[in-house]
Amino acid sequence: MKEKVFQESIKIIAKENLGADYFKLSLSSPKISHSAKPGQFVELRVSDANIPLLRRPLGVHRVEGNTFEVLCEIVGKGTELLSKKEPGDFLDVIGPLGNGFDCDLPSAARQLPILVAGGMGVAPLIFLAEKLAERKTKNSKFKIKVLIGAKTKSHILCEKEFKKLGCKVKIATDDGSRGFRGKATDLLKKELSTVSCQLATVYTCGPQAMLKAVAKLSGAHNLPAQVSLEAHMSCGFGACLGCVVDTKDGYKRVCKEGPVFWADDIIWG
Amino acid sequence: MKAKLSINIGKLKLKNPVMAASGTFGYAEEFSGFMDLKKLGAVVSKTITLRPRQGNPPPRTCETPAGMLNSIGLENPGLDAFINCKLPVLVKTGVPVIVSIASESGWPEFVELAGCLDKLKEVAAIEINISCPNIRSTKHKAQSVKLISQDPKATYEVVKAVRRATAKTLITKLSPNVTDITEMAMAAERAGSDAVSLINTVTGMSVDVATRQPKIACVTGGLSGPAIRPIAVRMVWEVYRKIKIPIIGMGGIMDTASALEFFMAGASAISIGTANFINPRAAAEIITGLERFLIKNKIKDIRQLIGSVKSEN
Missing domain, CATH: 3.40.50.80 (Nucleotide-binding domain of ferredoxin-NADP reductase (FNR) module)
Structure with missing residues (x-):
């Protein structure tokens, strides 16, 4: 079966700093939230400019209703830019992507x-x-x-x-x-x-x-x-x-x- | 008012001049969820070799300022598997399929590939990739071999040989890693190429200073993205004044404005490459954007834009 992938402009509805260089974003997307499976990821565009050029892949951390969360550590310019986003900002997101965990317990x-x-x-x-x-x-x-x-x-x-x-x-x-x-x-x-x-x-x-x-x-x-x-x-x-x-x-x-x-x-x- | 976007490349009639560049569009299926593939002018396949190639070891790509380096190494399933498994998928897009080919062993392999593809009605045109910077000699891993497209004589011979093997529209893809790209373009034209594609990636290198390791396993790779756009536009402009056959321009086109630069410099069509990775709808958005630009500026036909840059020399 072909899995559905979405490209959407998604609103940040909450942000939480978790100490060290960690932070968490809650993103509102019924489509991605309802189809994401554990182990899948999303690709976020952290800037409209050409630097950084590429999207940043982040694992889907949690899903609750129509929102999903991503957890991120500041490791470079891209994730630093992402850490400066605030609730109300929109992010261009592609997902859910990849093959996640096989959650069926074998027996x-x-x-x-x-x-x-x-x-x-x-x-x-x-x-x-x-x-x-x-x-x-x-x-x-x-x-x-x-x-x-x-x-x-x-x-x-x-x-x-x-x-x-x-x-x-x-x-x-x-x-x-x-x-x-x-x-x-x-x-x-x-x-x-x-x-x-x-x-x-x-x-x-x-x-x-x-x-x-x-x-x-x-x-x-x-x-x-x-x-x-x-x-x-x-x-x-x-x-x-x-x-x-x-x-x-x-x-x-x-x-x-x-x-x-x-x-x-x-x-x- | 309606603007005319259609364009001819050799015998190939395109409803618009925007293609997906080789190696950046998978086999199109990866993009079907993002855009209506029927909108594209054409799609160029990942480069195919006669035998399967597993490609280069990872890491194969890294990000650079306004660009990226890649050394994929022409990973592809080989001609037979391509024809049986991938070509039907490409054909399903409903747009002309241009098949990109490369040789691991000199020009006879190009001729064999072109000869096989010539028989297939699903193949709209053939692009000969004589400019991939990522095939290396096995003895000297880090050392690039000389590319066919770095030598006008070799370029002429390969294009001439392939020309004899196929009646289909033939496109020659050129490398920017040369002193004078116009020599290669003229050689391709003389040998019977219907068009030239330029530019392939610019050879580059990036080092992780924490580990002192090159960021990609093959040490050097091909730079693409907006970082190389001025180089590409310059080369299109130079080549446009030396040849009569159409130019397919590419190199860091991200949006309508950057696409327009190429037409004005002399391109008859354009290919979208790295932008597909960042915005998988880029090609569709650029097609819409070009049409809007023409209507807004009361230009009836996109061909009026080709080479329209106001340069003194």
Whole structure:
């Protein structure tokens, strides 16, 4: 089935600064909000001028009714310009784009989702956790585990939101200012050594090095893992062939066949 | 009042002079959700080679001031898969399909490609891409090989050979990475090309100063976008005064005003490239914009604009 993609001028209805260099925008679009799936992204134009020229891809963070949210970190000129937008401003947005997470839990026997987030990687995972939580029924009870890695305690995002959804959250910080001192992958290693994790499915988003480590760990435990990749994109909708990743079937477009891939399909260079 | 936008390129009749440039429009299907593809004057395919090419390693693109670098490396499924899988999709747009071709092995491959495409009624015209900066010799990864379009003699020979292989409208795509582009345009004209397309991307490089790594894996790539527009307009203007065949102008056209620059400098038609990535409706908006401009300025036919720049020399 052909998925519908929209290009719209969308109003910012709320903005929230989240400390560190993080901020969140709420955007009003019934079309995008109703068709977006966890792991999909939108392409935002941050300026009408020619610098910066290209759109900026951002994962759909949450959806509520006719609005959706994006979470963003200021990393360069484009995201800095975006951070200066205010409620009432309009943004030219294309979306939803890409192939998101496969939210169908494979079987009753495989109902332990483990979400591993590094830094900004929490952005699409909260939306995923919401969808997974919806699948809980009387007969099928499961606990979603969330492992968050962040630089310091002030870089931890979405902890409350995950807890609200009933997820079990564990935190690791690089400097040890909160939770375990180390990486999210250290938490995963510990988690996977427990018996209850033998039937887990791993979902992850974050820096490339972390994704690679998560893929390796999951592979070693024979667990299926879905990884959301990041890449420089020029268009975001499959036209430029710029954002490819090497897979067992040759190069695939991160923007179109991804951004979410099965970890064992990727050739981790 | 109605303004006339139609234009002829060789035997090819276009209802308007706005095309989607090779390599920037996927195989058109990526754009069907954004615009009515029937509005386009023509669509130019991603460049096809005889055999499939997986293209260059990532990262393949990066953003630069008012532009972008790319080194895709002509990723394409090869001629057979193109004809079976991609051409039907392009034909569905309902507009003329111009097929861009390149050779990995010298001019005989161009002739073979053109000969195969010549038999297909779905192919409206052939564009020979002798100016892709991103095919490298395997021995020296970072070193570009000399392009056919950097040598007037080689340009003449390839165009002449392809000309013999096809009766279809033939367009030669030229590189800006030369001392004098008019020599190449004249060589293409002499060899029987029906039109020239210019410009392909400008070779460039960008370095990540934090890591001291080149921003794209192949080190150098092709610069496109508004950053190269003045170069492209200048080259169209230079070539216009030296040849009689039509020029298809391209290089950083983002909107109607930038499209008009090309017509005034001497282009008979234009291609929209990088703009498609940023605004997938750009081509459709420019077609509407050109028509409005003509009506507003009481110009009956877009051909009146071609080469109309008021330059002294």
